[in-house]
Amino acid sequence: MQREVSYGEAMRRKYPEPIVIAISRDSQGKYNPITLGWFMPTSHEPPMVAISVAFARHSYGAIRGSGCFVVSFPSEHMKEETLFFGTKSGRELDKLAAMKTKIQQAKMIDSVLLEDAVVNLECILKAELTTGDHAIFVGQVVAAHVNADAALRRLYTIDSHYGMSAVRPV
Numbered sequence: 305m306q307r308e309v310s311y312g313e314a315m316r317r318k319y320p321e322p323i324v325i326a327i328s329r330d331s332q333g334k335y336n337p338i339t340l341g342w343f344m345p346t347s348h349e350p351p352m353v354a355i356s357v358a359f360a361r362h363s364y365g366a367i368r369g370s371g372c373f374v375v376s377f378p379s380e381h382m383k384e385e386t387l388f389f390g391t392k393s394g395r396e397l398d399k400l401a402a403m404k405t406k407i408q409q410a411k412m413i414d415s416v417l418l419e420d421a422v423v424n425l426e427c428i429l430k431a432e433l434t435t436g437d438h439a440i441f442v443g444q445v446v447a448a449h450v451n452a453d454a455a456l457r458r459l460y461t462i463d464s465h466y467g468m469s470a471v472r473p474v
């Protein structure tokens with residue numbers, strides 16, 4: 305049986321939700337990570353992905369301005385920095401430096417990969433669509449990288465209070 309509720313109440317039941325971190329170069333020249341739940345692959349050929357970024361975020365201007373971004377899948381061991389990147393703004397500080405996050409230069413674009421992540425995708429910005437208070441950025445994947453440890457698990461949000469964990473088969 306179904307009970308009608310508000311959109312907000314319904315969405316509190318969406319978890320677990322996979323997390324990504326998008327990294328883009330801002331106008332000061334620093335690489336700025338933002339934690340995102342709203343991500344989806346959108347094409348096989350060419351490979352394309354989409355992320356949804358609120359206009360209010362520092363990352364919104366950084367992605368538009370640089371025209372490219374890395375999408376990183378944080379591992380289950382990256383809880384602390386994933387929460388930090390999702391609660392602090394690059395307007396006020398250098399988040400990667402503050403967390404001493406290990407990075408390596410991207411191969412095809414002007415951004416950085418997160419060394420301890422499960423996956424890093426290098427994306428060139430191809431389109432932007434306004435959807436309410438967020439913009440959907442569509443990126444074409446021009447290089448993909450995986451962690452040498454194939455057993456490393458992705459990090460998910462598991463509740464509406466930013467609880468985070470890997471998910472395991474039941």
Ligand SMILES: Cc1cc2nc3c(=O)[nH]c(=O)nc-3n(C[C@H](O)[C@H](O)[C@H](O)COP(=O)(O)O)c2cc1C
Nearest residue numbers: 339340341342357358361362363390391392393394
């Ligand atoms: C688990 C989690 C998921 C989030 N998902 C999104 C998202 O999909 N889109 C978005 O715009 N902000 C999202 N945020 C909020 C941003 O990460 C947060 O506002 C961040 O501090 C913005 O950083 P910036 O100002 O440096 O861009 C999320 C935060 C967390 C912790």
